[in-house]
Amino acid sequence: MTAKPNPAPTPAMPEPAAGRFATLTFARDVAAPLPVLWQAWTAPAARAVWAAPTPAVVVEFIEADTRVGGREVSLCKVDGAPDIRCECGWLELEPAVRAVNYEVVSIAGAAQSAALVTADFSGSDARSRLVVTVQLSALAKEPVRDMAAGYRQGFEAGLGNLAGVAARTMLLERVIRAPRAAVWNAWMNPLTLPQWWGPDGFSCRTQRIDLRAGGEWVFDMIAPDGTVFPNHHRYGEVRPQERIAYALLWGENGPKHADAWASFEDEDGATRVRLGMVFSTEAEFQTAKGFGAIELGLQTLGKLARFVGAP
Missing domain, CATH: 3.30.530.20 (START domain)
Incomplete structure (x- = not known):
């Protein structure tokens, strides 16, 4: 073939x-x-x-x-x-x-x-x-x-x-009856932030404060009974009048316990503030919830509102 x-x-x-x-x-x-x-x-x-x-x-x-x-x-x-x-x-x-x-x-x-x-x-x-x-x-x-x-x-x-x-994310919100510029300036001014930061009855004692991208705030929060809680915030992104991002550490250069952000939005002449925190572990998140972190955080936003003269 x-x-x-x-x-x-x-x-x-x-x-x-x-x-x-x-x-x-x-x-x-x-x-x-x-x-x-x-x-x-x-x-x-x-x-x-x-x-x-x-x-x-x-x-x-x-x-x-x-x-x-x-x-x-x-x-x-x-x-x-x-x-x-x-x-x-x-x-x-x-x-x-x-x-x-x-x-x-x-x-x-x-x-x-x-x-x-x-x-x-x-x-x-x-x-x-x-x-x-x-x-x-x-x-x-x-x-x-x-x-x-x-x-x-x-x-x-x-x-x-x-x-x-x-x-393991905690989200706090408050509408503050004040212009966004006023709320932002109260938050990002090194002279005014320590005046209102923290729950009712707490005060701040600042060691260093530099509120810009790459900056930090090293401070103590002092409870009404005199208990001192060392804090260290390290700032990443700072987008003026829109949002900031920062890491929360237990004391100066201590272990990080959360990544946080705050955002600011116009809402009918007022400002909606959102404060978010992603805790490093779910156990830390549950511990924070257990000692009333949500209620204490809302008190902090309430102090911000009063500081800028909002009802």
Whole structure:
């Protein structure tokens, strides 16, 4: 039998467009109230705590502006590997209901993927639920199935971290009937902050105070019975009249017990102040709740309101 000649090789065809896309869905139940979960998802200081999927990854936030039209830029750093740049742009923010953002991931200036991320929130005073839908587009040569596997691994780990952070986050709010500039100035003035900081009956004794990014406040809080509680605040981000982020340490250069932030928003001529704290462990969170940290924190915000002349 005569052998047939081999046919000419078929030219490689580009991967169909459908093969460049994938839709991923994640759901997580969280042992935290809905407003707390929302803040854990959106507040830059909280996102910085849970963003790294594993301890081997360091996430450095370069820019963070959580409002519609704002963007967040971060670098994921792993020893021995090039940095991964992630740009997130906020498209929709409906508090405690829905957040939508785009996300572009790049390495060495080359875009690897783009995604539309939709987060839907529901829940109650005790528990909440988050459902995240990721519409993923592969921009590099890597098959979307491989990229989707990486996204799935990263999001599952990140949402697990998020649930843990939300479960040890304390959130305090107060609407203060004063202009935002007045509230901000009372908080970020080294002469006035010590005058009102702390619960009713407490006073502050300052050693050093430098209220700027990279600055610190080393002070003692003195209880009505004379008990002294050493404190050290280290300031990270300071975004004038919008928010501050700082670490809380037990005494000067002592162990950190919380990452905190304060945000300031206009509300019908008044100012809504949110004070959030992510405690280092859930045990510390429970201990703080046990000795009345929520009530004492609300007293502190009440003293701020009285200091700026608000009823």
